[in-house]
Amino acid sequence: MVPRKPGEPHGLSPREAEVLAGVAEQLSNARIARRLQVSVRTVESHVSSLLRKYGVADRTALAAMNRHLSSPSVEPGRITQIPVSHTSFVGRRQERQDTLAALAHAAPVCLVGPGGVGKTRLGAVVAQAASREFSAGGAFVDLAPIGEGFVLRAVADALGLAERPPQPLAEVVAERLALGRSLLVLDNCEHLLEEVGDLVERLRATCPQAGILLASRERPGLAGERVITVPPLAGEAEALFLDRARAIDPAFTAEPAAVAEVCARLDGLPLAIELAASRVAALGIDALLVGLQDALRLLSGARGRPRRHRSLRAVIGWSYDLLDEEERTLLRRLSVFAGGFDLAAAVAVMPDLSPSAVADLIGRLVDKSLAGIAGGSRWRLLETIRAFAADQLTGSGETEAALRLRLRWAAQAAETLEARLEGGGQPLERLEGGGRPLESRFRGSRQPQFDLVADDLRATLADTPAVPDRDAHRLARSLAHLTFARGHHREAIDHYLAAADRARAATDRHADLLNAADTAVAIADGRLALRLLLQAADVVGDTGRRTATLASALALTHRYLRGSDLPSVRAQVAEALQAATSASASAGDRTAALVAIAWAWQRGGLELARTAADSARRCGDPLVLLAALDMLTGANVQAGRMRTVQRISQERLTLIKDLPAHEPAAAAEIVDTFHSAARAALCVGDLPAAIALAGRAEVEDPIGEHPYLSIPKLIRPLALSGRFPEVFHQAPAMWQAWHQAGRPRSTWLSTGVYAAALAHGLAGTGEFALWRSRALEMAGTDDPATAPVLAAFAAFADARVATHTHAFTRVASHTHVIAGARVTAPTHDDVATLVERAFAAFSSRWYESYARAAGAELAVVAGLPEAAELVAAASPYAEQNTWAAASLARARGILYDDHDALTEAVDLWTSINARFERACTLRLLSARAQG
Numbered sequence: 001m002v003p004r005k006p007g008e009p010h011g012l013s014p015r016e017a018e019v020l021a022g023v024a025e026q027l028s029n030a031r032i033a034r035r036l037q038v039s040v041r042t043v044e045s046h047v048s049s050l051l052r053k054y055g056v057a058d059r060t061a062l063a064a065m066n067r068h069l070s071s072p073s074v075e076p077g078r079i080t081q082i083p084v085s086h087t088s089f090v091g092r093r094q095e096r097q098d099t100l101a102a103l104a105h106a107a108p109v110c111l112v113g114p115g116g117v118g119k120t121r122l123g124a125v126v127a128q129a130a131s132r133e134f135s136a137g138g139a140f141v142d143l144a145p146i147g148e149g150f151v152l153r154a155v156a157d158a159l160g161l162a163e164r165p166p167q168p169l170a171e172v173v174a175e176r177l178a179l180g181r182s183l184l185v186l187d188n189c190e191h192l193l194e195e196v197g198d199l200v201e202r203l204r205a206t207c208p209q210a211g212i213l214l215a216s217r218e219r220p221g222l223a224g225e226r227v228i229t230v231p232p233l234a235g236e237a238e239a240l241f242l243d244r245a246r247a248i249d250p251a252f253t254a255e256p257a258a259v260a261e262v263c264a265r266l267d268g269l270p271l272a273i274e275l276a277a278s279r280v281a282a283l284g285i286d287a288l289l290v291g292l293q294d295a296l297r298l299l300s301g302a303r304g305r306p307r308r309h310r311s312l313r314a315v316i317g318w319s320y321d322l323l324d325e326e327e328r329t330l331l332r333r334l335s336v337f338a339g340g341f342d343l344a345a346a347v348a349v350m351p352d353l354s355p356s357a358v359a360d361l362i363g364r365l366v367d368k369s370l371a372g373i374a375g376g377s378r379w380r381l382l383e384t385i386r387a388f389a390a391d392q393l394t395g396s397g398e399t400e401a402a403l404r405l406r407l408r409w410a411a412q413a414a415e416t417l418e419a420r421l422e423g424g425g426q427p428l429e430r431l432e433g434g435g436r437p438l439e440s441r442f443r444g445s446r447q448p449q450f451d452l453v454a455d456d457l458r459a460t461l462a463d464t465p466a467v468p469d470r471d472a473h474r475l476a477r478s479l480a481h482l483t484f485a486r487g488h489h490r491e492a493i494d495h496y497l498a499a500a501d502r503a504r505a506a507t508d509r510h511a512d513l514l515n516a517a518d519t520a521v522a523i524a525d526g527r528l529a530l531r532l533l534l535q536a537a538d539v540v541g542d543t544g545r546r547t548a549t550l551a552s553a554l555a556l557t558h559r560y561l562r563g564s565d566l567p568s569v570r571a572q573v574a575e576a577l578q579a580a581t582s583a584s585a586s587a588g589d590r591t592a593a594l595v596a597i598a599w600a601w602q603r604g605g606l607e608l609a610r611t612a613a614d615s616a617r618r619c620g621d622p623l624v625l626l627a628a629l630d631m632l633t634g635a636n637v638q639a640g641r642m643r644t645v646q647r648i649s650q651e652r653l654t655l656i657k658d659l660p661a662h663e664p665a666a667a668a669e670i671v672d673t674f675h676s677a678a679r680a681a682l683c684v685g686d687l688p689a690a691i692a693l694a695g696r697a698e699v700e701d702p703i704g705e706h707p708y709l710s711i712p713k714l715i716r717p718l719a720l721s722g723r724f725p726e727v728f729h730q731a732p733a734m735w736q737a738w739h740q741a742g743r744p745r746s747t748w749l750s751t752g753v754y755a756a757a758l759a760h761g762l763a764g765t766g767e768f769a770l771w772r773s774r775a776l777e778m779a780g781t782d783d784p785a786t787a788p789v790l791a792a793f794a795a796f797a798d799a800r801v802a803t804h805t806h807a808f809t810r811v812a813s814h815t816h817v818i819a820g821a822r823v824t825a826p827t828h829d830d831v832a833t834l835v836e837r838a839f840a841a842f843s844s845r846w847y848e849s850y851a852r853a854a855g856a857e858l859a860v861v862a863g864l865p866e867a868a869e870l871v872a873a874a875s876p877y878a879e880q881n882t883w884a885a886a887s888l889a890r891a892r893g894i895l896y897d898d899h900d901a902l903t904e905a906v907d908l909w910t911s912i913n914a915r916f917e918r919a920c921t922l923r924l925l926s927a928r929a930q931g
Contacts, residue, residue, distance in 0.1 A: 019046040023062050079131045079183055081158050082140045083124045084375075088243055091236030092122050095228060099126045099213070102226045103183070104133070108200055108212040112219050113230035115384040116271030116312045119215040120187050122230060126213065127185050134211060136180035143196070144188035144383045145339030145455035147462050151195045153491065155184065157451070162487040162704050165523035167741045169490070170199075174206040175740060182210045188383055189216040197222055232268030240270060244277035254285040265292050271384055272315040278369035279319070291318055316388045319370060326353070330361045331370060331381075332396060335389035336406045339455035340380035348409030349402055378452060403463060410453075410460040411471045414478035417450050421485055421662045450482050457482075466501040473502040477512060480519075485662035487704060489523045492516075492664070500539075510540040514549070518664035522671055522703055526560035530569075537576070543583055544591050550577040551594040558601040559630060559672070574602055589619040597628050600635070609635035622655050626669040629655075633676055637845055642880040646684045649677035661702035670702050678713045682720070683846050685883030687912045690717035708738035712752020719755040720883060722916025724763045731756035735774060743778075747789040750779035751847070754790065754797050761801030762916060768801060785837060788844045795837040796850035802834050803858045804920075831862040835870065849877035853884035857891040867895060882912050890921050899928065 015036070022032035022043075029043045036043070050062055095111075099122070102109040111119045120142075127140050139158035146154045152169055156162075161172050177184065184203070189196045197220055200212055214220055219227055233240060238259045245252045262285070266272040280288050292315065320328060333349040334341060347358045362379060365371040374380045381389065393399050457479050464472040480495035496516035503509040513536035520529035533553040537546050554573045557566065581587075581595060596612035609632045616628030629652050636644045652673040659666040674697035681689035694713040701710070711734040718727050734752060738744075757771035775794070779787040784794030838855020842848050852874040859867040871891050878885035886908035893902035902925050909918035 016046050016050060019043055020050055020062070023047065023050070023059050078137045079127045079134070079185070080137070080139045080160065081142075082127050082185075083120065083142070085121065085124070087247065089121065089125050090240040090243055091233055092118070092125070092230075095122060095230055096126060096129070098228050100130055102228065103130055103211045103213060105226070107224040107226050108204070108214060108220075108222050109226045109228060110220055110222070111213070111215040111230050112227055113217070114269070114312070115217055115387070116269045116382075117230050117232060118270040119230050121270070123185055123187055123213060123215045127183065130183060130211070134181045134183040136177075136182040138177075138183035138185070138211070140185040140187065142187045143192055144386075145459070146192065147338075147455070147459050148192065148195065150455075150458060151186075151192055151199055153488065154455075155186075155199070163489050163523075165489060165703060166525065166744070167737075170202060171740060174203060177203060177207040177210040180209065182207070183213065184210060185213045185215075187215045189214050189220065190218050193218060193220050196220065233263070233270060233273070234268060237263035237266075237268045237270075237273060241273050241277050244274050245280045248278060249281040252281060254280075258285045258289065262289060262292065265289075266315060267312075269312050271382065272312045275315050275319055275369050278367075279322075291322075312384065313388060316370075316385055319368060320388070320392065323365075323368070323370075326357075327361055327364055328392070330358070331365060331389050332393040332398065333402045333405070334371070334381060335386050335393050336402050337380075337456050338386070338459055339453065340374045340378050341456075342378050342452075344413070345409055345453075345456075346379075348412075349405045351405065376452070403460075406456075406460055407464065407471045407475065410457050411474040411478070413453055414457055414475050414482060417453075418478045418481050421481070421660070450486060454482075454486075461495070461498060464502065466498070468504040469502050470504065473499055473504065473508065476502055477508075477515075480512075480515065481662070484519055484664055484667075489519055489703065493519050493528075506540055507542070507545070510536050510545060510549070513539065515664050518668050521556065521560060522664055522668040524560070526556060526562075530556055530561065530573075534573075534576075537580075543580065544587055547577070547580040547587060548591040548594045550580050551591070551598040553577075554598040555594070555601050555627060555631070558634075559627075570602065574598075589615075590621050590624060593619040593621075593624050593628065597624075597631050600631050604635070604638070606635045606639050622659065623665055623669055626652055626655055626673065630672060630676065633680070640845055640848065640877075640880065642680070642684045642849065646680045646686070649673070649680040653677055661700075667702040670700070674701055675713070679846060682717055683849070683881065685849075685881040685885070685912055687717045687721045687883070687914060691721070708734050708741060708749065711737075712749055712755070715752045716755040719759040721912075721914055722762075722919070724759045724916070727756055727759040728763075728765075731759075731771070738778065745778070745780040747779045747787040750775045750787065750790050751793040753778055754784075754794055758797040758800060761797070762804050772797075785840065788842070789846070791840070792842040792844065792847035792851045795834070795840065796847055796854045799834045799838045799851065799854035799858045802831060803854065803861050831858060831864065835859050835862075835864065839870065839873070849881035849884040852877045853881070853887035853891075857887050857894075860891045860895045867891075871895060882908055883914065883917075886912070886914070886917065886921075890917075890924070893921075894924070897928070899925070902928070 015038075018036055019032055022035060027035070029040050029047065033040045033043045047059065047062075099109060099111065103126070111123055113119050124140065127138075131137070139155065141154050141158045143151065143154065152173065156169055156173050159173065159176055161169075161176055163169055164172055176182070186196055186200075193216065196214065200214070200220075200222055203210055203212065219225075238256065241259055241263055242252075242254075245254075262276055263273055266276060276288060276292065279291075283291065320331065323331065330346065330350055334346060336349065337345060343355060343359055343362070346362055347353070347355050350358050350361075353361075362371060366373060366379065370385055371379050371381055393402060457475065461472065461475050461479060464475075476495050476499035480492045480499060483489075483495060484492035493516045496512045496519065500509045500512035500516070503512060513532050517529045517532035517536065520526070520532060530553055533549055533556065537549040537553065540546055540549070550573065554570065554577050557570045557573060561569070563569075577595070577598060587595065593612070593615040596615045600608045600612040613625075613628040613632045616625045619625075629648050633645050633648050636642075636648065656666075656670045656673050659670060661667055661670055674693065678690055678693040678697060681687075681693055691714065694710075694717065697713060698710060711730050715727055715730055715734065718724075718730070731753070734756075738749070753771060753775035757768050757775060760766075760771055761768035772794075775790070776782060776784060779790050781787050781790075784790050787794075835855045835858055838851040838858070840851075842851070856867070856870040856874040859870045864870070871888060874884070874888055878888050886905045889901045889905035889908060892898055893900075893905060902921055905921045906918055906925070909915075909921060
């Protein structure tokens with residue numbers, strides 16, 4: 001058998017793997033057949049087999065499946081986070097077979113039974129056994145420590161998924177599970193049945209091939225669910241008792257009748273049997289029977305609980321009563337930790353004891369099977385034992401004090417983790433949609449400590465009232481920072497708002513709202529950011545802080561907002577800023593710089609922008625300077641000074657190198673800098689730099705963008721470089737991702753789709769019109785001239801494709817063969833319209849130089865009488881854009897039959913690696929040489 005290569009899917013033959021790779025490259029069956037030297041029918045057969053094997057509907061989903069499985073961090077068929085047990089699995093053969101059989105169907109499967117009956121262990125064994133049938137892998141999610149509202153977050157974390165703003169997290173999860181046959185196991189659902197039910201119904205609608213296994217004390221009540229009741233052990237109970245007793249004392253023996261009696265008294269509940277077995281080595285079988293008889297008698301008359309539940313509580317209570325007072329106190333207080341605990345946490349709830357004493361107590365609880373080892377110097381209580389201990393805590397009257405101790409621990413733990421965040425780079429352990437891991441932002445650990453304590457930090461904060469409290473505020477603020485660094489951006493906003501509610505000082509409340517606003521900016525939610533900034537301005541009494549906040553709000557309306565109501569919104573914010581500035585007796589350098597930036601945006605003009613940037617340099621705050629340079633970028637764009645824009649971008653790239661990417665304000669500026677720098681490189685025609693910056697942004701962007709947001713950065717320079725196969729590979733994923741995100745209207749993203757249309761038009765694939773219509777759909781218009789950001793790029797692309805249909809000849813015929821496809825050249829009237837569009841006045845001038853150069857060249861190739869004047873009119877753009885300079889040189893070469901101009905164009909195309917344009921120009925030179 002040929003060993004499986006890393007990243008190669010399970011169960012595939014070498015030929016199937018080759019066919020799958022071809023599908024992932026968007027190759028047709030015919031092209032795959034030619035590559036592999038097999039028949040098309042053979043390829044079709046393999047594709048059909050792959051579709052069945054992975055349980056996906058079409059080739060697009062199959063390609064997405066392959067991209068996921070090709071990630072070096074993803075092992076196909078692996079179910080993550082299955083609980084590891086160090087003891088043997090006894091019995092349950094029938095339930096195991098029934099569950100595996102039920103998972104072969106689409107309906108959710110529910111393991112239902114009382115606490116302690118072994119649902120978790122059965123679910124883990126089934127998940128491990130079923131993994132070979134679920135080629136897309138999946139996750140086992142323990143919901144016991146999860147609070148209300150965090151089920152989806154827990155599932156995403158278990159699947160290794162990060163938020164991809166602005167796509168909702170629910171869509172990210174559904175997209176992952178829809179890749180093929182995936183398995184999701186949700187354990188301990190009983191306290192979250194409504195939330196779990198809603199999630200399962202959504203997943204069934206969007207991922208019908210996904211297997212879903214639930215474990216709960218109550219039946220979830222889902223439509224079409226298959227319920228498998230997990231009963232107490234019958235004949236296997238004695239085998240379980242003996243196995244666990246001999247794990248402690250290999251020499252243990254007992255009369256079969258005595259063992260059977262112990263198991264019968266415990267109603268065959270595995271947890272109760274294991275607890276009893278942990279005592280037998282010390283007590284002997286006879287003493288164990290006596291102790292169990294007394295314990296069970298205590299609850300024999302209890303009402304309101306099933307008999308089996310009473311017997312389980314009885315055996316736990318009996319074990320509890322055998323503890324000494326310190327052991328009982330620790331067990332009770334440990335019940336406040338839902339997700340496990342380390343020694344520091346245990347010491348925090350036992351402040352009167354030394355760490356060594358607490359460590360000894362934990363060891364004694366582990367020896368008595370009342371606590372379990374969770375790995376990595378951590379322990380946890382089984383949920384049933386934790387519930388019992390929590391009842392004892394309430395009965396002892398210690399709950400309030402224990403919760404206060406937990407709050408102090410949580411605040412300190414969160415602050416300690418926060419202090420370990422590194423400056424700069426990516427957020428903590430962010431995982432991109434394909435499961436690609438990025439570098440940890442916590443020192444010294446592959447799995448950050450935050451993940452281990454996050455559920456308890458969240459639960460602790462949720463248990464605090466929204467009133468001023470020092471410890472609660474510390475916890476909320478640190479938790480917000482940690483969740484932002486972990487890539488949980490929407491959650492971070494909620495925690496910053498919780499911090500604001502718990503702040504005792506107005507300045508703290510103001511700072512928390514600013515952080516929430518910066519987080520909203522980082523994930524491109526400008527409307528929310530504006531609301532939060534205005535709220536922050538209202539809560540602070542200091543006039544300087546209020547003025548600075550309103551200045552930031554006004555600048556935000558120019559940087560990040562779009563919409564028909566924008567003029568009135570800006571006017572209102574400007575009026576508030578004017579009033580605040582007048583009321584402020586004096587302002588520091590930072591506030592003065594922010595005000596200058598805001599007014600430069602509002603009033604426009606290059607001189608005002610330069611003055612504001614100088615003010616920002618003097619204040620010494622790099623974030624303020626970055627904001628000023630963005631404003632200065634906009635002013636220079638409107639002045640047509642693209643080379644200056646690129647120089648500004650280089651300065652911004654230098655400034656962000658040392659910024660802490662885990663800070664919301666810094667992350668927002670890093671994201672914007674990469675976006676602006678990639679576009680600036682493109683708009684001076686520096687195609688290699690634009691491609692390199694797109695690659696850097698993919699790795700260094702602290703938020704992690706969704707494909708329909710990030711791919712356009714790359715597609716635009718790839719199309720202009722003539723790297724058409726790469727465009728054809730990337731564009732479908734971009735288009736599909738945009739649809740999956742709900743088809744949000746976006747004019748600046750539509751330029752990426754129009755770039756795909758340009759590539760198709762120049763390559764002669766016959767899909768130019770299709771991708772052009774898609775770009776207009778994304779922009780929400782039928783006329784690109786009405787979309788400010790798109791207008792110039794669309795005019796350029798249409799003119800460039802029209803020029804190419806003439807094939808750089810002066811042939812009068814309207815039909816030519818280009819790159820193997822028949823295309824129709826535009827009529828004289830069409831050309832005149834296209835040229836007019838290319839020389840229109842554009843409200844956004846980013847791509848104006850491309851439009852002018854392409855329009856002038858089209859006029860020359862089409863033989864318009866005003867061609868010479870248009871070339872002259874476009875000539876100033878050559879100074880600002882190398883691509884435009886090359887296009888205009890070629891236009892002059894054609895117009896004046898100038899060999900030197902064509903040679904100059906070749907050199908310019910070569911300098912920016914525009915291979916297609918260079919080849920076109922070389923053909924012109926060759927044709928000229930041949931007469």
